[in-house]
Amino acid sequence: MNHNTPDAPLSPLPHTGVDRLREALRHARSGAMLTGLAALSLHGFASAPSPGMIDRVDVLVPRTRRLRSTALVRVVRATEWPQPAEIGGLPVAPVPRALADAVSALSDASVVRRLLTEAVSGGHCEPGVVVRELNRARLLNRPHVVDAVDSLLAEGRAIAEERLYEMVRAFGLPDPLWNVDLRLPGGPHLGGQDAYWPDQAVAVELDTRAPRQDDDALWSEYTRKREHLERLGITVVHLTPRKLREAMDQQATVVRTALMAASDRQPAAYVVVLPR
Template identity: 25%
Template sequence: MTEPAADTGWAIIDSMRRGEWGHRLEDLYGVSRSGIIRTAELRQWGVSNSAIDARCRPGGPWQRILPGVVMLGNGHPTARQRAVAAIVLSGQNAVLTGRAALHEYGYGTSYSGDAHVLIATHRRVQSTGFVLVERTTRLPVPVTRNGLPCAPLPRALLDAARRCRTLDSTRSLIAEVIQRGEVSVAELIAELDSGSGRGAALPRTVLREVSADIHSVSEAEARRLWLRSGLPRMVFNRKIVDADRQFIAMPDGWIDDVAFAWDIDSLDWHLAPKAYKSTVERRTRMQNHGIIVLPTLPSAVRDDPDRVIADLRSHYQLASSRPRPEVRMLRAPG
């Protein structure tokens, strides 16, 4: 909570305690957190119950955002204000987790504004409104993000992933965080193994895919098509080098016996349209070294799988019909 400046702070506090808060609304906001404050604190600063009730009536300048929690404004609460309100409601040692915590870490997940909070098992706070309160024997040591106590990134991510309803949404969520390199697959697997089995099936499937170098929703769907195609073994996201061990590319899929590369366009994974230029340059390098390349749009993988399987088979036959170029696949790390 923001404190008043040292030289004037006590005078402000004393005046508000004498019931003069109506002349110092900006100071009242200053002792709140992003405009969020408990009704008990308002009473401490001299605001009577009747004044709180009057200001929180429909059309009034304030609103009761949660039981015992007031927002000093009448607009729609921001994601930040909802997160603060959840922590204020949940009290001492509460920890923000899930998508609300990911939002504080700076991830652009599809955050609805609902807040998931962890508390110790002996606490009696209940879920209400947009706040999901979860009691846990594994209350993490919080990481302070923007002044809020947040679960460490692996815990926050998996708490969000456990509540995903589809495999694709779970993949997208986990891929977004792993891509930045701020958490490893090993850390996520360790966190998943140490927690409850509830909701763990989808994240565990995705982590197995990522361990096998499947990096996106489209690539995971593509792997299923390759399995249906009946073609020889395909590996994913392996580095390809020339005869002098100079790097050529790292295609999404690779059949080594005929030097056949499969490239899945996926701007969601590469994160920026400028990646298209590097994609074109990568394919040109592969073709210059004699590699047969099949480019495929994610929409085709999703909407026209039979045609994609036919393309895979025809390009494999084309690759089989010419001498294999002098290129090598490097082993996966570890």
Template identity: 30%
Template sequence: MARGSWTRDAEALFTASRRGVITVAHLESLGVPPATSYRRCLPGGPWQRLLPGVVLLRTGEPTRRQLIEGALLHCDGQAVVTGVEACRRQGLNRAARPDEPVHVLLPLHLKVSSTGYVLVERTKRMPAPVRSDDLLLAPPARAVLDECRRLRERPPIRALLAEVVQQLGVDPAELVAELGAGSKRGTALPRSVLREIADGARSAAEAEAMAVWRRTGLPEPVWNLELRDGRGRYIATPDAWFDEVALAWEIDSYEFHFGQPGYAATLARNNRYSAAGVAVVQTVPSRLRSEPHSVASDLVSAYRAAAARPRPPVVLLGRHDRAPASRAARQIRPSAMS
């Protein structure tokens, strides 16, 4: 483009950009003097500055994709997007926070620093990237753990890891292996949460339910195994199951169970429980956090009621068949709930 002709061909500038995002150096190669680029980014001008040396060729709020393009240009195109952004672009159903940084990985020898909304992490262990929509992304296991290492509280780590296991199909064993291969900094909480997931919890609410169960003094339930009736017909896969008394505990989270069309499926599940004579306790996740003592009391009461009636002929797949427990075997261990 001849010097000065850019003023007559704004479309050519946009074509040379990445969704409207371009470096000042690239603009200079197209005939736009750096002083002109910066002047056009001043208040009232037609462009805006995203990052040092990176310009958006319009005003208004940048899109998330434009912010990512700016971050990649800041890193000279050598970065891989990681963190929750990389997970989201591989199928995680989670909206971006307004203040969420764009987290990128760079080879250790490059001297690019974090700035503005860009979080630059230099690493000697660059992942083999996944390409999606012309972006290079860290694989889900690496991306989610890069995010979790920065978090300082258990609930958001628990929720994020559970979502990645559920929505992206990441094997917990893969997460454990990835955690062991990387930096040990910031891994204590993710390791603890992964142990919960490995024990059978497949949602953040189920992991919290385990903590509530420990308050009750009840026998340990099994988690997420398939239940069938005496004729071999499928009933459900309860979140927690107390086999001796045929009591199911379902953590009916809107986020994990009641999304459309999940509500109708939940009603159908409850009808199957009723037809099979199975007692069921339903708990919403907010009560696990706000009223753990009350939830534990409800669970103990339901267990006692279930133990007082004949056990229905239902079978849990993956467990050896057992003879019906005697009344003595069904007694609740002494606990603070008595």
């Protein structure tokens, strides 16, 4: 193709379901994939309209392509090319990229919130991955997107906490104190922990931080808190939602090992445990 000459405008598409999506890809020529609401619909999102109900199909193409959008097809250009999934014989953008492309064209806060929440509650991806993609697309300066992200993170934390409870039950770990704050007697606050075994001085902290522009500062604060606890003799086990979802048995082994090793360590400093 001569990249100095723009491709012809995309012609109108038929208005029926999946055939419409195939036609969109055909007009976008080779090396394109579906993204946005069309992709989310194919990924099985209940909150995305069916292909036949989508007014404008989003098609992702390489940045150098010179296709033009039409009333029925929106051309989205990608600087970083994602690995497509194949659904029903169609190339489809991965969920985080498809979400970002859909959100970029939406102004309805309730629709954005439903899509982001379903990405996590439906098990499609972790909150941090979604927020990273929204940040890459420079969407976190839109108030309705920020509000939806807050709901997304709350949903993600609730799911991660439930998986942590399930891990303790399913693998026969001793019951911890749940959701507590630790303090030195008459001293400073040492930070909140999702689970704490006081007899063994073992704490579990879920890392549900979202990657944003201030992530380095958040990570530094987390590291300082963890190092302070460990100087006091408290073992901190760091778990992520992804680890709990994909390898719960391995994480249970890590926690069990930390509990069993308590008898070989020097006694920890006395701390006050308060409900969080």
